[in-house]
Amino acid sequence: MQITFVQEIKDLMVLDKERIALESHIDIDDEENFEELCKLVDEAYEVAVPKVCITKMKVRMGEKDDEVYLNDILFKSRILAANINESVDTYGIVCTCGVEIEKWAQKYRNDPLLAYFADAIMVEVLGNSVVYAMKYLSSLSDMSISHASPGSTRDFPLSNQVKLFEAIGNVTEKTGVYLTPEYLMKPLKSVSGVYFANDSDYSDCKLCTRMDCPRRREPYDDSMFSKFYS
Numbered sequence: 001m002q003i004t005f006v007q008e009i010k011d012l013m014v015l016d017k018e019r020i021a022l023e024s025h026i027d028i029d030d031e032e033n034f035e036e037l038c039k040l041v042d043e044a045y046e047v048a049v050p051k052v053c054i055t056k057m058k059v060r061m062g063e064k065d066d067e068v069y070l071n072d073i074l075f076k077s078r079i080l081a082a083n084i085n086e087s088v089d090t091y092g093i094v095c096t097c098g099v100e101i102e103k104w105a106q107k108y109r110n111d112p113l114l115a116y117f118a119d120a121i122m123v124e125v126l127g128n129s130v131v132y133a134m135k136y137l138s139s140l141s142d143m144s145i146s147h148a149s150p151g152s153t154r155d156f157p158l159s160n161q162v163k164l165f166e167a168i169g170n171v172t173e174k175t176g177v178y179l180t181p182e183y184l185m186k187p188l189k190s191v192s193g194v195y196f197a198n199d200s201d202y203s204d205c206k207l208c209t210r211m212d213c214p215r216r217r218e219p220y221d222d223s224m225f226s227k228f229y230s
């Protein structure tokens with residue numbers, strides 16, 4: 001049986017104005033700009049409804065070393081096949097800032113500065129749903145949680161979004177998030193992935209060759225790259 005957990009996080013949402021200013025490279029002593037930013041954050045509190053959708057996956061290994069079935073859907077990925085198996089708790093996850101705040105941000109699209117602030121606020125709203133999802137998974141397992149996201153490595157390309165959404169089940173109905181023909185998620189401030197509890201310390205960043213990525217969480221690991229791609 002498929003077990004899906006869906007949560008709206010509005011009441012727990014925290015939007016840290018100073019952190020958003022820092023991320024936006026706005027000096028909080030620049031009163032005029034910081035006030036504008038704070039005004040938008042206050043609006044966002046009224047509007048935003050970040051959401052998470054988490055489905056526990058039934059795992060079955062395929063016949064080849066790059067095949068694994070999640071909820072009976074075949075994924076071809078050496079990374080997934082190496083990190084999960086029938087005894088590893090595995091989840092498909094979508095986290096989103098929510099359609100409500102994306103719609104709100106549209107009204108600022110013709111003002112470059114306010115549109116920039118609105119974008120930074122949506123990132124902060126998304127962060128709330130990601131933190132919630134990680135806390136929820138950590139409460140289910142003593143092991144550390146790792147994840148692989150479609151599009152982060154060439155082993156698990158973005159086109160896997162379609163299968164992942166199918167394996168999670170009814171993502172659009174539950175969260176409003178849908179896929180474009182290019183496999184991007186809308187709202188754009190959404191993340192998805194296969195999460196697994198196995199203390200493997202796996203991170204997409206260790207395999208990712210985008211060396212200048214400002215969001216890198218782990219240094220590139222040449223030995224791990226060779227393990228999966230040699």
Ligand code: SF4
Pocket residue numbers: 152204205208209210213214215216217
């Ligand atoms: S380095 Fe950046 S682009 Fe690459 S997987 Fe990490 S966060 Fe994603």
